[in-house]
Amino acid sequence: MTQRTLGEWLAYLEQLHPSTIDMGLERSRQVATRLGLGQPAPRVITVTGTNGKGSTCAFVASLLQAQGLKVGVYSSPHLLRYNERVQIDGQQASDAQLCQAFAAVEAARGETSLTYFEAGTLAAFWLFQQSALDAVVLEVGLGGRLDTVNLVDADLAVVTSIGVDHCDFLGDTRESVAFEKAGIFRAGKPALCGDLDPPQPLLDKARELGCRFLLRGRDFDLSSTDQYWQWRGVDAHGNAVELHDLPLLDLPMENAALALQTYLLTGLPWSAAQIAQALRDTRIVGRLDRRQFIWQGKHLSILLDVGHNPHAAQYLAQRLASRPVAGRRLAVFGLLADKDLAGVIEPLHAQVAHWAVAPLDTARSRPASELQAALQNLGADVKSYASVADALDGQCAQATAGDQILLFGSFFCVGEALQWLSRQTMEDGANGVAG
Numbered sequence: 001m002t003q004r005t006l007g008e009w010l011a012y013l014e015q016l017h018p019s020t021i022d023m024g025l026e027r028s029r030q031v032a033t034r035l036g037l038g039q040p041a042p043r044v045i046t047v048t049g050t051n052g053k054g055s056t057c058a059f060v061a062s063l064l065q066a067q068g069l070k071v072g073v074y075s076s077p078h079l080l081r082y083n084e085r086v087q088i089d090g091q092q093a094s095d096a097q098l099c100q101a102f103a104a105v106e107a108a109r110g111e112t113s114l115t116y117f118e119a120g121t122l123a124a125f126w127l128f129q130q131s132a133l134d135a136v137v138l139e140v141g142l143g144g145r146l147d148t149v150n151l152v153d154a155d156l157a158v159v160t161s162i163g164v165d166h167c168d169f170l171g172d173t174r175e176s177v178a179f180e181k182a183g184i185f186r187a188g189k190p191a192l193c194g195d196l197d198p199p200q201p202l203l204d205k206a207r208e209l210g211c212r213f214l215l216r217g218r219d220f221d222l223s224s225t226d227q228y229w230q231w232r233g234v235d236a237h238g239n240a241v242e243l244h245d246l247p248l249l250d251l252p253m254e255n256a257a258l259a260l261q262t263y264l265l266t267g268l269p270w271s272a273a274q275i276a277q278a279l280r281d282t283r284i285v286g287r288l289d290r291r292q293f294i295w296q297g298k299h300l301s302i303l304l305d306v307g308h309n310p311h312a313a314q315y316l317a318q319r320l321a322s323r324p325v326a327g328r329r330l331a332v333f334g335l336l337a338d339k340d341l342a343g344v345i346e347p348l349h350a351q352v353a354h355w356a357v358a359p360l361d362t363a364r365s366r367p368a369s370e371l372q373a374a375l376q377n378l379g380a381d382v383k384s385y386a387s388v389a390d391a392l393d394g395q396c397a398q399a400t401a402g403d404q405i406l407l408f409g410s411f412f413c414v415g416e417a418l419q420w421l422s423r424q425t426m427e428d429g430a431n432g433v434a435g
Contacts, residue, residue, distance in 0.1 A: 003099065003103075004099060004102075004103075005095070005099070006082065006083075006095040006098055006099055009098070009099055009102045010082055010116075013102070013114075013116045013119045013120070014116050016113060016114060016115070016116070016119065017113045017114055017115040017116070017118075021115065021117070021142065022115050023142070023143070023146040023147075024146050025146060025148065025150065025151060027112050027113065027114055027118060028114065028118045028121070028122060028148045028151055029151060030112050031105065031108050031109050031110075031112055031114065031118075031122055032122060032125070032151055034108040034109075034110070035104060035105065035108045035122065035125075035126055037122070037125050037126060037129060037151075038129070039152060039153065040072065040125050040128035040129050040133065040136045040152060041072060041128060041133040041134060041135050041136040042134060042135070043064075043134065043135035043136070043155055043156075043266065044135070044136055044138065044152055044153065044154050044155050044156075045060055045135065045136070045137045045138070045154065045155065045156045045158060045262060046138045046140065046149060046150070046152065046154035046156075046157055046158065046184045047060070047137065047138065047139050047140065047158040047159075047160065048139075048140035048143070048144040048147075048157075048158070048159055048160070048181045048184055049140075049158075049159050049160025049161045049162070049181065049194070049195075050160070050161050050162055050163035050164075050177065050309065050311050051160065051161050051163060051307070051309065051311050051312045051315065052160035052161050052194065052252060052254070052255045052258075053075075053139045053140065053160055054075055054139065054284055054287060055251045055252055055255040055256075055282075055284055055287055056158060056160050056194070056255040056258055056259050056262075057073055057075055057137045057138075057139045058073075058251070058282050058283075058284050059251070059255060059256050059258075059259030059260075059278075059279060059282050060137050060158075060259045060262050060263060061073045061087075061137050062278040062279065062281060062282045063259060063260070063263040063275065063278050063279070064134075064135050064137075064263070064266075064268070065089075065090060065278070066274050066275070066277070066278040067268050067269060069134040069135050069268075070088075070089045070131070070132070070133050070134045070135075071087075071089065071090070071133060071134065071135050071136065071137065072086075072087065072088050072089075072124075072127075072128040072131065072133045072135070072136040072137070073086075073087040073136070073137045073138075073139075074086060074087075074121070074124045074125075074128075074136070074137070074138050074139060074149070075087075075139040076117070076120075076139065076141050077411050078411075079285060079286050079306075079411060079414055079415045079418055080415055080418055080419070082098065082120075083095070083098065085120065085124065086098065086123075086124045086127060088127065088128070088131050088133070089131070089133075093124075093127060097127055098123065098127075100127075101123035101124070101126045101127045102119065102123050104123070104126050105119050105122045105123050105126065106119075117141055117142075117148060118148045121141070121148040121149060121151075122148070125151075125152065136152075138152060138154075140181075140184065142170075143170050143177075143180035143181060143183070144180050144181040144182065144183040144184040145179075145180045145181075145182070145183020145184070146180070146183070147183075149184075150183060150184055153186050153189075154184055154185075154186055154189060155186075155189055156189065156190055156191075156192065156262055156265060156266070157184045157185045157186065157189065157190070157191040157192070157211075158191075158192050158193075158194075158258065158262055159178075159181050159182075159184075159191070159192065159193040159194065159195065159198075159202060160194050160195070160255060160258060161194060161195045161311060162174050162177055162178050162181065162195050162197075162198065162199055162202075163177070163309060163310065163311030163312075164177060164309075164310070164311075164340075174199045175199045175200065175201055177199075178198070178199035178200075178201040178202045179201040179205075181202070182201055182202050182204075182205035182206070183205075185205050185206060185209050185211050186209065186211070187209040187210055187211070188209070188210050188211065189209075189211060190211060190212045190213075190214065190236075190265050191206050191211040191212070191213050191214070192213075192214045192215075192258060192261055192262055192265075193213070193214070193215050193216065194216045194254060194255065194257070194258035195216070196216060196217050198215060214233075214234070214261060214265075216254070216257065216258065216261075219233065219234050219261070220232060220233035220234065220257060220258075220260070220261040221257065222253055222254065222256075222257040224248070224253065227248065228244075228245045228246060228247065228248065229246050229248060229249075229253055230242070230243065230244050230245070230246065231243040231246060231257055231260055233257075233260060233261045233264050234261075234264070235264050235265070235267075236264075236265050236267055241264060241270070243260070243272055243275065243276075246276050246279070247276060247279075247280055249279060249280065249282075250283070250288055250290075251282060251283075251284060251287060251288060252288070252315065256279050256282075259279075260275070260279075263275075285304075285418070286304050286305065286306045286411070286414040286415075286418070287304075287305060287306060288303070288305055288316075288319065289303070289304040289305070290302070290303045290304075290404075291304070291421065291426065291427075292426070292427035293421060293424040293425060293426050293427060294424065294425040294426075294427065295393075295396040295399075295424055296396070298396070298399065298400075298401070299401055299427070300396060300399050300401070300403070300405065301325075301403070301404045301405065302404070302405040302406075302407060302417070302421070303404055303405070303406050303407070304407050304408070304414050304417055304418075305406075305407075305408040305414070306408070306410065306411050306413075306414050307344075307408050307409070308335060308336065308339055308344065308408075308409055308410045308411075309339060309340060309343070309344065310340055310343030310344060310346075310347070312344075313343065313344045313345070313346075313347045313348050313408075314347045316347075316348065316408065317347040317348050317350075317351055320348075320351045320406070321351060325402065325403065325404040326402035327399075327400055327401075327402030327403035327404070328353035328354070328399075328402075328403045328404075329351055329352050329353055329403070329404050329405075329406050330352070330353060330354050330355075330356070330395040330398065330399055330403055330404070330405050330406065331348070331352040331354070331355045331356065331395075331405075331406045331407070331408070332356045332357075332358070332388065332391045332392055332395055332405060332406070332407040332408075332413075332417070333345075333355060333356070333357050333358075333371060333407075333408060333409045333413070334357065334358050334359065334360040334365065334366075334368075334371070334388055334391075334409045334410055334412065334413040334416075335360075335365075335366045335371060335409045335410055335413075336360065336362070336364045336365060336366060336410055336412070337364055337365065337366040338364070339366070339410075341366065341370065341371065341374050342374060344409065345374060345375060345378065345380075346378070348408075349375065349378045349379075349380050351406075352380070352406065353381070354381045354382070354383075354395070354398070355375050355380050355381065355382035355383070356382070356383055356384075356385055356391035356392075356394050356395050357371035357372050357375065357382060357383075357384050357385070357391065358384070358385045358386065358387050358388045358390065358391040359386075359387070360388065360410055360412040360413055360416070361387075361388075361412060361416060362412050365412070368384040368385065368386075369384065371384075372384045387416070388407075388413055388416040388417060388420065389416065389419075389420045392405070392407070392417060392420050
């Protein structure tokens with residue numbers, strides 16, 4: 001048999017299990033045991049939450065790498081290439097590494113059926129274990145308690161925020177979501193929460209397991225001015241620690257504050273200058289990601305954000321309101337069918353002068369006609385297009401230099417936009433500056 005390419009492996013894994021999502025740890029645990037998987041690194045930090053997981057993971061990884069640690073990061077989903085999901089020492093895993101890992105999982109699988117996500121997670125763990133890492137940062141895919149990432153015992157368990165999303169799997173209340181996410185807590189190990197209003201199940205689980213539970217607003221917090229932000233927290237011994245005059249960040253500083261408290265609990269060296277630089281250097285494609293480009297001779301600006309639920313939309317709306325642009329905001333918007341359409345558009349419609357809606361390149365997409373109707377009901381000026389690329393062209397045609405194109409609503413939406421942007425002329429120094 002010839003060796004599979006990465007694309008062939010991914011196509012194979014997609015059809016391996018009868019359902020895309022099948023919550024539970026038993027199948028993965030069986031295969032992990034056969035693979036001989038243990039802790040993938042001496043330090044394990046697991047991050048869950050409704051929003052903010054990606055940036056929190058990125059901040060934590062940057063802080064660890066600034067100390068010279070060899071760090072692995074596992075995240076999902078990806079925007080353009082599967083390799084984005086597995087980072088080893090600051091680099092995306094290569095096709096060859098991933099193929100080797102998938103082959104190892106397949107050899108150990110036997111008759112056990114795994115979902116695409118389960119197989120990918122086990123492959124990441126296998127690669128991490130082969131790589132002699134100092135630490136790994138693991139982003140939970142869905143929930144926490146029954147997510148394959150939860151096979152690994154976290155030394156530090158981090159909850160970014162609690163909102164209602166993925167109701168079919170996590171329930172339709174903040175309390176039910178919190179119960180699932182608290183499943184990553186481990187007895188006697190510290191847990192942290194960045195939500196200012198943590199639901200009771202988080203508090204109950206921490207108390208039940210004897211976790212030291214650190215809360216934003218009580219144990220750590222941040223404040224900001226127009227030019228700087230400040231941070232306070234506590235170390236592993238309960239001593240107060242502060243940072244002053246930190247530079248403002250492109251990514252959400254609430255998540256940086258949570259990452260700082262997480263890092264402080266590791267007991268690693270604490271240098272204010274080094275920490276500030278690590279935070280400033282942190283970038284994530286597709287999250288408050290502003291770029292300048294040239295379209296048919298016009299110099300234009302676009303802001304990309306993967307926000308796709310009400311909690312993310314509310315944050316994005318606040319960010320837009322605090323950073324006005326000289327001209328108009330012209331939105332390009334697509335959404336999956338299982339997302340809360342009203343909850344996403346209501347916070348944002350007042351920030352947008354004109355909307356362009358389009359279906360996404362997936363069977364899970366919500367029809368553009370539904371997006372258009374919902375926005376028209378709010379009194380929005382909206383036009384429907386056949387694709388995200390067409391919608392971008394439509395907004396570029398009417399945009400002027402002072403306008404900003406806002407593209408959001410889904411990883412699929414941002415992924416299509418990145419492909420479209422790759423065909424445009426990009427201006428130097430544009431990437432990663434949120435506006």
